[in-house]
Amino acid sequence: MTLKLYAHPFSSYCQKVLTALYENGTPFELRLLAHDDPQVMAEFAALWPIKRFPVLVDGSRTVMEASIIIEYLGLYHAGPVQLLPADPRAALEVRSMDRFFDNYISTPQQKIVYDSMRPEPERDRQAVADARAMLDTAYGWLNKVIAEREWAAGDTFSLADCGAAPFLFYADWTHAIGPAFPHVLAYRKRLLARPSFARAVDEARPYRSYFPLGAPDRD
Numbered sequence: 028m029t030l031k032l033y034a035h036p037f038s039s040y041c042q043k044v045l046t047a048l049y050e051n052g053t054p055f056e057l058r059l060l061a062h063d064d065p066q067v068m069a070e071f072a073a074l075w076p077i078k079r080f081p082v083l084v085d086g087s088r089t090v091m092e093a094s095i096i097i098e099y100l101g102l103y104h105a106g107p108v109q110l111l112p113a114d115p116r117a118a119l120e121v122r123s124m125d126r127f128f129d130n131y132i133s134t135p136q137q138k139i140v141y142d143s144m145r146p147e148p149e150r151d152r153q154a155v156a157d158a159r160a161m162l163d164t165a166y167g168w169l170n171k172v173i174a175e176r177e178w179a180a181g182d183t184f185s186l187a188d189c190g191a192a193p194f195l196f197y198a199d200w201t202h203a204i205g206p207a208f209p210h211v212l213a214y215r216k217r218l219l220a221r222p223s224f225a226r227a228v229d230e231a232r233p234y235r236s237y238f239p240l241g242a243p244d245r246d
């Protein structure tokens with residue numbers, strides 16, 4: 028039975044899963060979440076009332092959360108590229124880096140973007156300042172870690188890189204990764220050159236006008 032992915036190409040969490048799917052050439056049907064398609068929106072709301080995407084459907088099974096979807100794919104639809112190492116100790120490092128990118132790059136990045144979409148009187152300046160400070164701290168920590176590594180958890184592209192790619196992509200648009208963080212900038216470039224992620228970026232190009240802060244003319 029064909030895997031179905033409820034997703035939107037411009038969403039960072041969807042790009043995280045798309046990158047994993049493209050790494051392995053895993054076939055799937057994209058159920059494009061579009062407000063002018065009430066059928067797909069109703070299917071999605073029925074599957075996951077929390078309404079965060081992506082969501083994967085595999086027959087009678089519904090799988091939520093980007094990291095869990097990627098682990099699920101590795102267990103039930105494994106391809107040639109293993110995105111979570113078999114060795115539990117190595118897997119722990121991958122999961123640890125995956126949590127770092129989710130909690131300390133993506134979460135503050137999303138906070139800034141969502142705040143910018145609110146009417147001016149409802150904006151939270153302190154929360155945005157805190158999110159920007161968190162991003163600077165996270166860039167600083169990552170700059171040291173990634174100076175010694177090609178990929179997030181070492182020599183091998185993994186689940187952690189699938190998330191790092193879209194999260195650093197949008198984080199740089201939202202709160203620039205300055206020249207003080209050359210290793211993070213170089214890592215972001217390596218991620219952009221990875222064919223699986225480059226494909227996800229290309230597929231999202233038509234939607235760049237959706238970026239609330241204004242997409243820069245690059246990448």
Ligand SMILES: N[C@@H](CCC(=O)N[C@@H](CS)C(=O)NCC(=O)O)C(=O)O
Pocket residue numbers: 038039040041078079080081091092093094
């Ligand atoms: N924890 C979720 C987060 C997913 C998420 O935040 N997705 C965004 C799109 S990038 C979303 O659903 N936004 C819709 C909303 O916030 O209402 C995961 O890891 O999959």
